Amino acid sequence: MMPTTADKRTIFRKMHEAGCFVLPNPFDVGSAKALQHLGFKAVASTSAGFAWTIGKADNRVTLEEVLAHLAAISEAVDIPVNADFEGGFAHEAAKVGVNVARAVRSGVAGLSIEDSTGDKAKPLYDRGLAVERIKAARAAIDADNSGVMLTGRCEAFLWGQTDLNLVIDRLKAYSDAGADCLYAPGIKTKDDIAAVVKAVHPKPVNLLIGASGLSLKDAEALGVRRISVGGSLARSAWAGFMKAAKEMAEKGTFAELGQGYPGGELNKMFS
Template sequence: MTVSPKDKRAAFRSLHQGGCFVLPNPFDVGSAKALAHLGFKAIASTSAGFAWSIGKADNKVDVDEVLHHLSAISAAVDIPVNADFEGGFAHEPEGVAANVTRAVATGVAGLSIEDSTGDKAKPLYERNVAVARIQAARQAIDSAGGDVLLTGRCEAFLWGQPDLALVIDRLTAYAEAGADCLYAPGIKTREEISAVVKAVAPKPVNLLIGASGLSLQQAEELGVRRISVGGSLARMAWAGVMRAAREMAEQGTFTELASGYPGGDLNKMFS
């Protein structure tokens, strides 16, 4: 039975009410279905993983490609999908609002807007502009019914500005501007995580874990509400492909193929 977008959105909001859950990031319809099959309660797209799946670099896809991807994943599973919507695919708040309206129509249960510009010389939007962009996203969601969960992201740590005070200032401003959840990819230490959680409480915080890091239980003890893994699952998939392909190309042997996931199990899962 197909679950409606309204019900998915209600379920997604409920997940943010207490505890901590894993929000893994599929990169295509198949990986989305596999994660749902494993029992995850919600999933999130990954800009990097999707870009690599269509032969592009991260942040080099256009809004139409992303909207098609979000529609496909949302229709493929009966669990909530959160959209990595990058910077809203526009600079001005009006453009962000227009694209967020289109994203809501794909059936996603949540979406995130980040404050990075893509310009290494000036990596973050000016604070007032960044806040206005979150406000615009909030207004677009509210105009469409208001049930899509909005995550405000501060990208400072990922762009060489590991200034925790700056991050907290921005996240609290994004919360006041209407973000339902806050996210600062790149924070890692217990002290950083705890400081962010306390600063934006009672609103929930998303924590990115890309390799070794805190366990689910440890993150929950710090007050984190959800954990995402970004492009890590996609990187794992590409690791297997590249190992096997390099062996074939460079050695003319095929031993790596023996470590592949059983085809019969995949057919059973997708049947």
């Protein structure tokens, strides 16, 4: 029997109670279904990966586009979906809350709110406002007892602000404001990861891993609960596409097309 949205949310919460799991990031319905087929127990959207599928740069998609995307993926798979909800598509805390309420209705089991402004001159929201934004998201999630997990993200490292004390201070504040899971994309060293895990314990920590880094076993040993890969799967798919397309455009040859995944296998997977 197909799990209900409530079932998915309950399952997703239980996944964070012990151990460490990979939360891969599909970029469309097909890639989400493929990851389910491979045995992953949950997936997470990627703002960048989705944006590229509709011919836009990261952080340039609209709220309506993202809500439709989240609903489509949540409906297509039987496993929990965590939403990369960027900055909530608003600056003011109250508007973040309104938008989070709409995201909850898309059927997701979790969502994240980040503290980056998109402004290089002032990349992070003031701490007080960042905390209010998390509180607003929490209130919106709890308004109908949805059970959606809220992840609070500190984006400092991605913007070149590599002060771990600042990151930990913010993550602890987001935890106090109601975040169920904490996430600081960009941290990489074992010492930094262990420090973040210790600081927000017993709340779970999400770790971003790209082309290299710790293994699942390494991350688990440090106390990490889940690993996501951001836009890496999408970039891998684009790498194959662009390599074959460039060969056709520049050389008029077609050798790279022979490297494609077998169509018969794809049809079998999606049948």
